Amino acid sequence: MDFGVSDEVVGTFAPILVYWVYSGICILFGSLENYRLHSKKDEDEKNLVSKTTVVKGVLLQQFVQAIVATILFTVTGNDEATTNQNASLIVLARQFLIGMLVLDTWQYFMHRYMHHNKFLYRHIHSQHHRLIVPYAFGALYNHPVEGLLLDTFGGALSFLLSGMSPRASIFFFSFATIKTVDDHCGLWLPGNLFHIFFRNNSAYHDIHHQLYGTKYNYSQPFFVMWDRILGTYMPYAIEKRVDGGFEARPTKDFKDD
16 A cells, blocks of 8 residues: 555654664563563662663764655665565575675674773763663663764665665665664563574573673674674573572683683
8 A cells, every 4th residue: 555655654653663663562571570681670789870861862863864764765876776665585585694704793883892992882872871770761871972883884884885766765774773673672581583594682682781781792683693703792591589580691611811
């Protein structure tokens, strides 16, 4: 059914809508203490930034993303890949895989560099790590420069290099958005398909947000290959907390080099 809205417009705003809808769902599940990786009390007391500030920061990043997406769709509007909206499932699967690999590669190396460069970490990336206890709608809480370099430019590269159309990008970036939110949701829910099909999940990324894990588990949002290849993978186990819920902890045989 055609509602008179172009794929470019939907591709620009669908991931933003998906972000807040899925975050809302995670918030509802977050009331179930037995499925949290940190207690609600820890979320309220340990984080170094208010939720109002987080919302404002995310909205700013999404505003910039919308502008970049609009420009990108306008510039690539005449490309053959853009006009080919009825690509086969094999072509779409290939584009999605390429997009995932490009996004993961870009984010791994940019993310890791922001941790190792003291100036960039202190003045830019440390803003995201004010969320010691991650939660869903804090997934895109970053310094504006980081949001532009890490997420927005990374998304633009994955779109361009994969050759996907605006219509395909609606599904790709909506999926990537849900995955990113889920990685930050702070929940360990039974039957979560992301936990079944991806080693990069909420527990994996929670390790990175803890003091002992800030130089490990840089990969996001899909695979863990770069961490494994380059020796920044921190293995972990899911343990039950005494006061209810779960906790992701490094395995006993892990050695910090």
